[in-house]
Amino acid sequence: MFESGARAVAFALIAFALWRVLGGANSAGAQRVLGSSLARDLPSIESARTAALHVQIDAPPAPADRDALAAVAHAGTRVTWSGAAMPPLVAVATRERAPGAPVRISVASGTTVSLADGLASLDSVNATGAARGSTVDVGAPSGALSARSGAVVAGVGVPPAAPLHAVLIVGRAGWEGKFVAAALEEQGWTVEERLFIAPGADVLQGAITAIDTSHFSAIVAIDTVLGATGPAIARFVRAGGGLVLLADAANASAVRSIAPAGAGTRRAADSRAFDIANPVNAMAVYPLETLRSDAVRLTTRGSIVTSAARREGAGRVLQAAFDETWRWRMQGGADAVAAHRAWWSRMVSSVAATPMPAAGDNSSAESAPVARLVEALGPASAVEPPSSPARRLPVWLFPVLLVCLLAEWASRRLRGAQ
Amino acid sequence: MSDFTFCTAQYDSGDWDSAPLVPANLIDSVARYTSISVAPTGVTVPLGSTELFKYPLAYLTGHLPVRFSELERRNLREYCDRGGMLFVDDHNHDVDGVFHKSATEEIGRAVGPLKELPNSHALYSSFFKFEDGPPATTHELNGWGDNLVHKHLLAVLRGDRIAVLYSSKDYSSEWGYHPDNKRFLSIDNTKFGVNIIVYALTR
Numbered sequence: 277m278f279e280s281g282a283r284a285v286a287f288a289l290i291a292f293a294l295w296r297v298l299g300g301a302n303s304a305g306a307q308r309v310l311g312s313s314l315a316r317d318l319p320s321i322e323s324a325r326t327a328a329l330h331v332q333i334d335a336p337p338a339p340a341d342r343d344a345l346a347a348v349a350h351a352g353t354r355v356t357w358s359g360a361a362m363p364p365l366v367a368v369a370t371r372e373r374a375p376g377a378p379v380r381i382s383v384a385s386g387t388t389v390s391l392a393d394g395l396a397s398l399d400s401v402n403a404t405g406a407a408r409g410s411t412v413d414v415g416a417p418s419g420a421l422s423a424r425s426g427a428v429v430a431g432v433g434v435p436p437a438a439p440l441h442a443v444l445i446v447g448r449a450g451w452e453g454k455f456v457a458a459a460l461e462e463q464g465w466t467v468e469e470r471l472f473i474a475p476g477a478d479v480l481q482g483a484i485t486a487i488d489t490s491h492f493s494a495i496v497a498i499d500t501v502l503g504a505t506g507p508a509i510a511r512f513v514r515a516g517g518g519l520v521l522l523a524d525a526a527n528a529s530a531v532r533s534i535a536p537a538g539a540g541t542r543r544a545a546d547s548r549a550f551d552i553a554n555p556v557n558a559m560a561v562y563p564l565e566t567l568r569s570d571a572v573r574l575t576t577r578g579s580i581v582t583s584a585a586r587r588e589g590a591g592r593v594l595q596a597a598f599d600e601t602w603r604w605r606m607q608g609g610a611d612a613v614a615a616h617r618a619w620w621s622r623m624v625s626s627v628a629a630t631p632m633p634a635a636g637d638n639s640s641a642e643s644a645p646v647a648r649l650v651e652a653l654g655p656a657s658a659v660e661p662p663s664s665p666a667r668r669l670p671v672w673l674f675p676v677l678l679v680c681l682l683a684e685w686a687s688r689r690l691r692g693a694q
Numbered sequence: 695m696s697d698f699t700f701c702t703a704q705y706d707s708g709d710w711d712s713a714p715l716v717p718a719n720l721i722d723s724v725a726r727y728t729s730i731s732v733a734p735t736g737v738t739v740p741l742g743s744t745e746l747f748k749y750p751l752a753y754l755t756g757h758l759p760v761r762f763s764e765l766e767r768r769n770l771r772e773y774c775d776r777g778g779m780l781f782v783d784d785h786n787h788d789v790d791g792v793f794h795k796s797a798t799e800e801i802g803r804a805v806g807p808l809k810e811l812p813n814s815h816a817l818y819s820s821f822f823k824f825e826d827g828p829p830a831t832t833h834e835l836n837g838w839g840d841n842l843v844h845k846h847l848l849a850v851l852r853g854d855r856i857a858v859l860y861s862s863k864d865y866s867s868e869w870g871y872h873p874d875n876k877r878f879l880s881i882d883n884t885k886f887g888v889n890i891i892v893y894a895l896t897r
Binding site: 448449450451453454455457458461462469471472473474475477479481600602603605606607612613 | 698729730731748750821897
């Protein structure tokens with residue numbers, strides 16, 4: 277009877293110890309870890325089911341560690357953090373859909389931010405002004421881009437350079453087609469043309485085969501003469517292609533149903549001078565009339581709408597009222613050639629078909645590490661919770677267990693049992 | 695879109711107005727063969743004037759020595775840099791005449807050196823096809839003057855575009871007749887003029 281009782285007590289103590297080690301008895305405590313050792317401690321933290329966990333950090337943890345802490349918090353552990361003041365920082369990169377377009381890095385912070393790529397430092401941005409933000413153009417970054425403000429480092433995901441296809445210009449042969457093609461070619465676009473000269477005699481530049489998004493990024497219609505291209509344009513746009521309708525091109529029957537508006541009666545320019553702050557005022561216009569409900573008004577001249585855009589299927593249509601933009605290039609001021617070129621490239625790039633991002637897109641880069649930390653774990657704790665020692669087995673447990681086992685063994689030996 | 699207007703460049707030296715019938719004849723041909731909207735009369739614009747920039751194609755000819763003023767030189771360089779095209783034709787049908795010597799020198803100084811334009815250039819197929827390059831003129835063929843057929847035109851290129859097209863073939867004489875008289879020709883000899891205009895309008 278004594279032996280059975282001692283054995284039972286021993287088994288009960290062993291079971292208690294196991295329960296204590298493996299489970300619930302440990303859940304009442306609080307644990308504190310340092311950010312520098314977080315990666316090493318995380319496996320034990322995840323298995324310990326600590327009631328509260330406080331992380332002391334000097335810099336935002338790695339995304340995987342931060343997400344693991346968030347998972348621990350979701351599992352019931354109260355996770356808090358504190359540390360040195362970390363300036364909020366966000367850095368994102370965009371790339372215009374134009375040939376050779378630079379990577380534009382937009383930075384928002386309250387401090388000075390330094391930018392670097394995989395090779396070297398690129399620039400530093402003073403983002404302490406009223407806007408608390410700034411932009412930097414980087415030609416061709418090499419390797420991973422990052423922005424650093426103190427101990428906070430934000431990765432800058434660079435969108436891949438979209439493979440651009442040709443631009444097709446259609447309309448009557450004339451100065452407008454010539455100079456639109458020149459402007460786009462000088463800006464790096466590949467240009468193909470179908471310009472009407474006489475019945476059955478189009479001037480073709482390039483091997484214009486199929487009008488689809490695998491050949492063309494955008495079509496520029498400079499007037500109402502769309503010729504053989506007309507029937508394919510609406511289908512091209514719905515499939516994701518871009519369309520720029522210049523002057524009265526929106527009145528062409530082939531594109532009227534997808535144009536943002538109708539083109540009204542031609543009005544002369546407000547000014548004869550191109551070298552003014554707004555040179556487009558020196559161009560004649562076909563005012564946009566009866567805008568469709570889904571069209572977005574982009575620019576106006578007084579009460580006249582001069583440009584608008586809308587989506588059609590997967591593509592975009594931009595309508596610009598301006599006529600004879602070539603006069604800007606020929607008759608404008610000293611910077612007119614470059615300005616006209618850039619203006620046309622922006623027009624086309626704003627609608628150009630965008631292929632799916634290529635593999636290697638670094639969009640997973642951590643662009644706002646402090647914001648992501650706060651989003652995952654909440655704001656920093658003002659008061660650190662008291663730490664409690666790690667749960668141990670009661671000191672009496674092992675001696676009592678030993679005594680029980682020895683007593684049971686001694687009892688059996690004394691009565692001669694084997 | 696405004697009409698295409700044929701522009702004759704007027705320069706201070708020489709006889710810029712030596713071929714007064716050429717503009718009307720080429721305007722007639724453009725209207726006759728194409729659907730390009732063309733102004734019924736041409737204009738004459740001083741080479742040193744900002745008015746020149748309203749007309750991205752200009753025609754210049756003469757018999758006498760050419761000396762551009764500094765203003766004309768600067769204006770011509772700017773005109774070509776912006777995308778304008780100057781068509782120069784030597785109204786003399788001789789070799790190495792005074793117009794040729796002085797005009798090529800002035801063009802070289804203002805815009806750049808003239809080089810031979812390959813006879814496969816897009817200019818020769820921009821509308822009508824001229825598989826052998828620039829068509830010969832009657833002056834070249836009948837031995838009056840140099841008794842020599844100039845096999846190439848000369849040009850100054852900006853990128854792959856012609857900024858200055860230079861002819862020693864005396865098209866100014868060849869095309870200098872009233873348009874009504876085309877009916878007496880078995881082959882209209884102004885067709886190459888249409889090519890020059892179409893090329894300028896599309897390239």
